[in-house]
Amino acid sequence: MEVTSQLKWNPILADPTGKRQLKPRTLGKTMVMDKGLGMLAFQDLLQTSSNHVDMIKLGFGTSPLYPQSVLQSKINLAKENNILIYPGGTFLEVAVTQNAVDSFFDMILALGFNGIEVSDGTIQMDRRQRNKLIARGIDEGLEVVTEYGKKGWGSSIELAELIDTVLIDTELGASLVTIEARESGIGVGIFDGEGKCKDEELHSVMTSISGNKLLWEAPLKTQQVHLINSLGPDIHLGNISPDEVIALEALRRGLRSDTLLSLGKK
Amino acid sequence: MEVTSQLKWNPILADPTGKRQLKPRTLGKTMVMDKGLGMLAFQDLLQTSSNHVDMIKLGFGTSPLYPQSVLQSKINLAKENNILIYPGGTFLEVAVTQNAVDSFFDMILALGFNGIEVSDGTIQMDRRQRNKLIARGIDEGLEVVTEYGKKGWGSSIELAELIDTVLIDTELGASLVTIEARESGIGVGIFDGEGKCKDEELHSVMTSISGNKLLWEAPLKTQQVHLINSLGPDIHLGNISPDEVIALEALRRGLRSDTLLSLGKK
Amino acid sequence: MEVTSQLKWNPILADPTGKRQLKPRTLGKTMVMDKGLGMLAFQDLLQTSSNHVDMIKLGFGTSPLYPQSVLQSKINLAKENNILIYPGGTFLEVAVTQNAVDSFFDMILALGFNGIEVSDGTIQMDRRQRNKLIARGIDEGLEVVTEYGKKGWGSSIELAELIDTVLIDTELGASLVTIEARESGIGVGIFDGEGKCKDEELHSVMTSISGNKLLWEAPLKTQQVHLINSLGPDIHLGNISPDEVIALEALRRGLRSDTLLSLGKK
16 A cells, blocks of 8 residues: 555646646636535545535525534535535525525524525526625625526526626625526526537627636536537536536546547647 | 534525425325445435435335345335335336245345335236235235336326226225336326426326325426426425435425425415 | 345346356446546445446546545455456546556556556557557556447447457457447447437447457446347446446346346246
């Protein structure tokens, strides 16, 4: 054992691009969507992939469905691994709908979440209410990630609206604006009814907005490949399945067929 | 830790419907299809989701493919968590085909399974033989779940036949009649070749048969959403992937976009 | 416990075909594609399915993305279970592209992998270079599996080329030639753009080449069913998801609807 523990991969084999940032990184963040992992699976994820995971979202309203000790352990373990962990924005939308925003923040803070997501994917929310929620999160010492886009089938991106949203949200202190694609990646935002990317919309976004403010939800491998090959390996990608974290890291580094020739140093 | 262990979610955040039954429940049962989980994954499932799982089916003929100690541990752990655990009906069909029904029951009982499934999804079985198998299961002290429907591509529901089946099976002591949709949910029973629900068939079933006798196999999320939004969150749903148990519970409680507006208390 | 540990399944229930070889087997090998399992999940796989797994491929260039202790533990555990474990061929293609073949072999041997895959699915490689890599693997005491086929969309099988490849590769010492289908099984090799098998190509291959030299990548269940029902349960199958190992074993033994009537002894 001692022998091999001193051996190291030739760096060109571990990262043919020669450019992958280590954590904490400012480029190429990966956000994992956890929609119900058990505690052992969660430990497995972090033992294996802690270096490749920057953010974990506990999808939609799953947070209150765990035994509290499990939820608490997830939060603690994520933070020990320098990972931002936060409940899905839909859960805050539930709190808004049920007039329980105070309860929501009390519990989020007591549990030790270090972030929240502010979204209006399902409910109507005016700009003033959105501002208030972002400001409250910041005031409480949380990292605030916002989300742009509706979850309904066939939703799309209104460029002027997105530009405004990014400007205002980040000015209020949000660290990133997530571009909605749901867990499915089908028929929502920049993805059409077959999950293919609407490239004209994509490019009009990229020419107007600084890429490193945007977190692209891209649950399907074809979407990850397309976005990496279009925008480079340093884009932020989200709603990654826990099973796909290492495979995505391989894509980012040119260690998989889809990016080997385009990204590897020649 | 002590602090947060005393904190509780505001009930309106944990269940915006205000109506979800706790276990043991008579409405809204969830049946998980286990097609080969390892022992740690099985422990993970029950530690995380024991409150959300009512039944576990060890899919088709997987039972004899485990090391016996693993199988035994799964059965014990399920029963400790008040969960009905039983082998898939196809396995009993194998036993019928191979003239090994006595061996089947001997082993099921020795291992401590607390249920069986009686089906004829693949083989031909006349009403007399079905009656005998149901009666034998009941005599042995097992809970008997039956299944209606053929596994072949394009199979559909014959309403009169289903009504008869439910009547006779439950009179003989079966607790539930499962509506076949396989692991795939495509091209079988009430689901068409794209996995979409045939609503006319669905409604003719619901107007003729008491819903809480039926266990709908609905492996795909779109199917779960459609059935919950059509028939309510209290229907019994089955062939749920272990990975999707918490996500389904979120759907039942209005904690996910697809049911937030339709189910949450206003 | 003692009681049930002495009980055994009636053999006709555990294997209705009566023909399944035990490990180490020459027919019907199963190769699992591991694209990033955690260590607990890997232990789970082997505890539950060691008897059903002959080979494990650490997909494409994932090997250097693990913490080294995790990678080392995977390799050791696989070998203790008499399983061939090797990095995906794409990783060797990366090494070729980066002029780092020596580093590649040094590290593979130091870590204790017992096999390699030689492929040209992404890069161009002439016959001489392929020969050299196969010979080097054999010289180093590794089992060499080769791969035939391009990963690009719509790739297909050139029969004469495949026949030559199998002849030369095996004469040089390769144990098996893998037929490329990627992780997706869509639009590659013998599978069309919907993942359906091109039966004419399949049959022309089978009439020209000895089946037990070929390892068919068949990630989708429909593909596994089709190949087993066309070519028999004793074909070698690869790129099986860890979650599907037991389900595939059930298919091979006639313990699932799709093969119950075609394979079970009558």
